Amino acid sequence: xxxxxxTNGGGTSGAAGTPGTTEAxxxxxxRHALGHPRFVVIGAGMAGLLSVIKLKEAGLTDFxxxxxxxxxxxxxRENTYPxxxxxxxxxxxxxxxxxxPEWSHVFSPGAEIQAYFEQVARSYEVARYIRYNTExxxxxxxxxxxxxETSTGERDEADFVIAATGVLHHPSYPDIEGIDDFAGAKxxxxxxxxxxPLEGARIGVVGTGSTAVQIVSSLAGTVGELHLFQRTPQWxxxxxNPPISDEDRARYREDPxxxxxxxxxxxxxxxxxFANAVVAADSPEAKMLQDLCTRNLEDNVQDPVxxxxxxxxxxxxxxxxxxxxxxYQAVQHPSTHLVTSGIERVEAKGVRxxxxxxxxxxxxxxxxxxRVDRFLRPIEVIGRGGVSLDKLWADRPSAYLxxxxxxxxxxxxxxxxxxxxxxxxxxxxxxxxxxxxxxLVDLVCSGRCREVSAAADAAELFEEARVxxxxxxxxxxxxxxxxxxxxxxxxxxxxxxxHFRSEMLRPKIEDYELVGA
Ligand code: NAP
Numbered sequence: 001x002x003x004x005x006x007t008n009g010g011g012t013s014g015a016a017g018t019p020g021t022t023e024a025x026x027x028x029x030x031r032h033a034l035g036h037p038r039f040v041v042i043g044a045g046m047a048g049l050l051s052v053i054k055l056k057e058a059g060l061t062d063f064x065x066x067x068x069x070x071x072x073x074x075x076x077r078e079n080t081y082p083x084x085x086x087x088x089x090x091x092x093x094x095x096x097x098x099x100x101p102e103w104s105h106v107f108s109p110g111a112e113i114q115a116y117f118e119q120v121a122r123s124y125e126v127a128r129y130i131r132y133n134t135e136x137x138x139x140x141x142x143x144x145x146x147x148x149e150t151s152t153g154e155r156d157e158a159d160f161v162i163a164a165t166g167v168l169h170h171p172s173y174p175d176i177e178g179i180d181d182f183a184g185a186k187x188x189x190x191x192x193x194x195x196x197p198l199e200g201a202r203i204g205v206v207g208t209g210s211t212a213v214q215i216v217s218s219l220a221g222t223v224g225e226l227h228l229f230q231r232t233p234q235w236x237x238x239x240x241n242p243p244i245s246d247e248d249r250a251r252y253r254e255d256p257x258x259x260x261x262x263x264x265x266x267x268x269x270x271x272x273x274f275a276n277a278v279v280a281a282d283s284p285e286a287k288m289l290q291d292l293c294t295r296n297l298e299d300n301v302q303d304p305v306x307x308x309x310x311x312x313x314x315x316x317x318x319x320x321x322x323x324x325x326x327x328y329q330a331v332q333h334p335s336t337h338l339v340t341s342g343i344e345r346v347e348a349k350g351v352r353x354x355x356x357x358x359x360x361x362x363x364x365x366x367x368x369x370x371r372v373d374r375f376l377r378p379i380e381v382i383g384r385g386g387v388s389l390d391k392l393w394a395d396r397p398s399a400y401l402x403x404x405x406x407x408x409x410x411x412x413x414x415x416x417x418x419x420x421x422x423x424x425x426x427x428x429x430x431x432x433x434x435x436x437x438x439x440l441v442d443l444v445c446s447g448r449c450r451e452v453s454a455a456a457d458a459a460e461l462f463e464e465a466r467v468x469x470x471x472x473x474x475x476x477x478x479x480x481x482x483x484x485x486x487x488x489x490x491x492x493x494x495x496x497x498x499h500f501r502s503e504m505l506r507p508k509i510e511d512y513e514l515v516g517a
Contacts, residue, residue: 037445039063040148040158042376044130045074047164047414047430049117050095052126054434063158065126066150068135072121074166076114079211081192081365083218084110085241087210087323088425091259092266095120095427099259101252107241107323140382141409144450144516160441161411164430165379167421168370174206177345182364184350189215189367200224201362204351206343208234210320212367213327220330227337227359229351232480233309235293235316238300239323267428275423275497278317281474290316300328309340314479320422372482372491373397375416383407384451396485400454400462400511401503402493403433409451409515410444412437418466420493420500422475422483432504439507443514450516458511469494 037060041051044067055063071077086093090103093113098120104112121127131154138149139161148156171188173179179186185196189211202225205212213236216228252259277285293316301307310331312319331338341353350361375397381389384407392405399405402419403412414430414437415421421429440452467489470476475483475490483490493500 036062037159038157039160039162040146040156041065041162041164042136043067043074043164043166044072045164045166046117046427049121049126050430050434051162051164051414052129053124054438056124058438063129064156065130066134066136067130067132068151070132072130073114073117075168076110076117078190079110080194081189081211081215083214085214086113088270089266091262092270092425093427096431098123099256099263101249101259103244105241105243136379138380141384146411159410159444162437163376163411163413163416165376167372167415170371170374172369172371174366174368176343179346181348182346183348184362184364186364187366189365196363198223198363202360203227203363203365204229204359204361205365205367207367207369208232209367209369210322213322213324215365215367216336217324217327217330220333220336225335225337227339227361228331229339229343231342233312234319234322235312236296236322236324236327237289237293238296238325240325270424271497278423278474279472279494279496281472281477286317286474289321296328301332306332306338309338315474315477317474318477318479319481369482375413381408384409398459398463400459403437404454406454406456406459406513409453412440418491418493420497422492424497432501436504436507448517449514452512452514455511455513466494
């Protein structure tokens, strides 16, 4: 992007007014804003760190990152359950500008990913911009700037807000009768209690999403008993996770272009065989995913009764596809029990299923997913003219191109509503979005306007087109999943990743409302 002038960058805002008057004060503030715009970034996860690095790179250094926790890392800080890993290959799940020759595995474990983000933060000297243990509680747009309130009582004011608050962040707790009566240890997968001993324990896992599958694959055979409470079976794509050899790591260290080539190859493969398959339900790639998953089930589950219990009655990738090299082995371990009778209630001693059986447990793990309609919330956001985000999103969250909401000027979201959240590496998504957002920031900093936000009609047309295109995706082929909103419309990007990439190249200015132009 164009770098911004260091001082008095705008200069098109007209007469300064008489010193001391309200008009003069606001003109002075505006000049200040144009020359040294102040940013508030919310969240110090993958997207928040990216924001800091890119703002600094653009010569913009007046910003604070508010992080509610005491450590950076976002999802990788929060998810520490046994077996946690990323099912996007590590060399693709890395910042494009910070490749990591040291990845240990094709799909490296969560702790290593957390360490990677900490290392990147050190290399790019990010830490001094982060205010830990400080949650943003309220944002109000008044007099052309965002007034920021925090949980510590601290107040701030900013020209721009970048919301890097994550998607799969707020745990979803199941509404199961008697759940509070359980006498053993009980926690959500994203709140793993590492003080609870697992050795010899009888452990129940509720859920069969990516998280539960990683937990079960990791714990099977290492604990007393493992009970997997399955409400819906899953299609599983078998992908090996071999260690990356010392030789390969040495090669990547010595020749970063080899790593770059690998990243490009992984990106092209992922895009062709997964990202594009999920948005074209009838494509040969979607069929191929189905064939691979079916073969995995047929070849690797011996007992025909168990095999049928594990066989979904919907299409592969309709729910988020599970990637695992050893889930079926884990389920077939003698100390693992797949429970398919629905949960009736939880009792002090364990889980009672609808067939009357009581599954006695010491530990109950709720791998029941996340509330995916939150985004910035619970932050109270008041936009232009006093309109609240809760009102704007009364039906459901939406944003033009997943980035900007009408009437929330100079506030941009990374991995906001209806973006390519399940389609591709979220790091690539955030990098493309940030480069796009910086062009919108530039409109203000160059004096073209004072406020920029999606125009209401453009946002509406985008949403209509999105809902229409969603009809071709695999997510609507007959399953329940967190992709689907209350209408059954996938809350995700329904086009190819190439289309996303091209949309993110350059903002269509006519789709934005520029105030003070
Ligand atoms: P999830 O996919 O939303 O799965 C939640 C599971 O809990 C489902 O199996 C659901 O059953 C079950 N469940 C919810 N309420 C229940 C109830 N009352 N009774 C019984 N079962 C109940 O959550 P997740 O596994 O945490 O994964 C969320 C997303 O995080 C993934 O889709 C993925 O995008 C991401 N993730 C990624 C990785 C990675 O490696 N990159 C790893 C973990 C997670 P139903 O299927 O019947 O609804």
